[in-house]
Amino acid sequence: MKNDMKEILLTEEQIQKKIKELGHTITEEYKDHFPLFVGVLKGALPFMADLVKAVDTHLEMDFMDVSSYGKSMVSSGEVKIVKDLDTKVEGRDVLIVEDIIDSGLTLSYLIELFKYRKAKSVKVVTLLDKPEGRKVDLVPDLTGFIVPDEFVVGYGLDFAERYRNLPYVGILKPEVYEG
Numbered sequence: 144m145k146n147d148m149k150e151i152l153l154t155e156e157q158i159q160k161k162i163k164e165l166g167h168t169i170t171e172e173y174k175d176h177f178p179l180f181v182g183v184l185k186g187a188l189p190f191m192a193d194l195v196k197a198v199d200t201h202l203e204m205d206f207m208d209v210s211s212y213g214k215s216m217v218s219s220g221e222v223k224i225v226k227d228l229d230t231k232v233e234g235r236d237v238l239i240v241e242d243i244i245d246s247g248l249t250l251s252y253l254i255e256l257f258k259y260r261k262a263k264s265v266k267v268v269t270l271l272d273k274p275e276g277r278k279v280d281l282v283p284d285l286t287g288f289i290v291p292d293e294f295v296v297g298y299g300l301d302f303a304e305r306y307r308n309l310p311y312v313g314i315l316k317p318e319v320y321e322g
């Protein structure tokens with residue numbers, strides 16, 4: 144799969160080191176709050192799995208599956224709930240765990256939803272932030288890395304459902320997605 148990459152942006156070592164740092168910060172911030180970590184499927188799965196292991200306080204995990212991209216590389220702008228939470232968010236300190244914030248449409252939808260459901264607090268941790276992709280004003284509370292305005296894959300991020308299982312993040316060669 145490495146042959147499909149134009150460039151490796153973040154190595155496995157860089158990602159894992161950053162997750163340890165984020166884990167320490169989150170541990171300090173949420174100690175004794177029993178936060179609800181909401182992983183946004185499917186992209187956030189590898190990050191969620193590694194992040195919770197780096198957090199040293201009690202927490203609860205749940206997952207939400209929303210989709211606004213389908214098979215496309217551009218957000219449709221319409222966020223669809225594919226799987227809702229099993230957990231009540233009322234009165235909870237919710238931490239949304241994302242792999243990437245691009246247009247910001249997925250997250251702004253989720254933040255509003257959890258506020259409407261009366262969460263005590265709603266914060267966001269994202270591994271990657273692509274600020275140049277923004278269509279709505281949204282700044283995450285915690286960010287791993289800023290990425291350039293290119294389509295990135297790996298560590299949860301897919302192109303047509305592939306590359307999610309890479310331990311690193313890279314930029315695909317144009318011939319891969321141009322077919």
Ligand SMILES: O=P(O)(O)OC[C@H]1O[C@H](OP(=O)(O)OP(=O)(O)O)[C@H](O)[C@@H]1O
Nearest residue numbers: 184185186210211212245246247248249
């Ligand atoms: O800021 P945005 O422009 O909304 O983009 C970010 C969202 O898009 C991707 O998910 P996608 O909807 O492709 O589903 P997936 O996680 O299953 O790949 C990604 O995992 C984020 O959830």
Ligand code: HPA
Nearest residue numbers: 245293294295296300301
């Ligand atoms: O750059 C990206 N790569 C993969 N999935 C995405 N979803 C939003 N932006 C991206």
Ligand SMILES: [Mg+2]
Nearest residue numbers: 186212300301
């Ligand atoms: Mg995707």
